[in-house]
Amino acid sequence: MGLEEDIRFMQIAFEEARLAYSRGDVPVGAALRIDGRLIGMDGNTTRTLQEWSSHAEALVIKKYASAIQRAKKQEQYVELYTTLDPCLQCMGAIVLNRIDRVIYGCIDPNAGMAEFDPKQLKPWYSGHWPKLTGGVMRDESYALLTQYMQEREKDWGKILKLFEEMRKKW
Numbered sequence: 125m126g127l128e129e130d131i132r133f134m135q136i137a138f139e140e141a142r143l144a145y146s147r148g149d150v151p152v153g154a155a156l157r158i159d160g161r162l163i164g165m166d167g168n169t170t171r172t173l174q175e176w177s178s179h180a181e182a183l184v185i186k187k188y189a190s191a192i193q194r195a196k197k198q199e200q201y202v203e204l205y206t207t208l209d210p211c212l213q214c215m216g217a218i219v220l221n222r223i224d225r226v227i228y229g230c231i232d233p234n235a236g237m238a239e240f241d242p243k244q245l246k247p248w249y250s251g252h253w254p255k256l257t258g259g260v261m262r263d264e265s266y267a268l269l270t271q272y273m274q275e276r277e278k279d280w281g282k283i284l285k286l287f288e289e290m291r292k293k294w
């Protein structure tokens with residue numbers, strides 16, 4: 125579970141983010157790991173599928189849901205790598221699927237849940253809240269996301285400002 129290993133798996137997620145970028149989707153990628161092994165990966169397809177909930181993390185979880193369930197029943201360790209701090213929907217899916225640990229790249233100052241205090245939630249949610257490790261390949265993730273936003277200033281200008289404000293504090 126060292127940083128080098130986290131970087132290795134984040135690179136797989138980041139490659140999915142790059143693929144998303146090249147097809148015009150929001151550049152976010154995710155990869156699933158069970159007991160140390162890579163299970164699969166996917167990228168955001170909100171534009172391609174014209175479906176706003178098609179986030180990388182949600183797609184990966186859905187695709188490998190039965191593998192996750194099997195792993196949890198065998199008390200194996202389930203980890204999700206994502207280039208961007210998960211949103212409310214994806215954190216919900218992470219909690220429902222009892223994912224043990226989430227490793228993310230960049231904080232999302234607009235929609236991220238990584239900095240949320242789970243004590244504010246009811247017991248089931250706070251009890252299944254994952255361990256979180258942030259900042260893995262943060263700068264690469266930030267650069268790709270903000271490049272995407274800069275190219276779509278009209279739609280993304282406000283969110284881009286939030287990202288740029290955040291960066292000043294790094």
Ligand SMILES: [Zn+2]
Pocket residue numbers: 179180181182210211212213214215
């Ligand atoms: Zn999401």
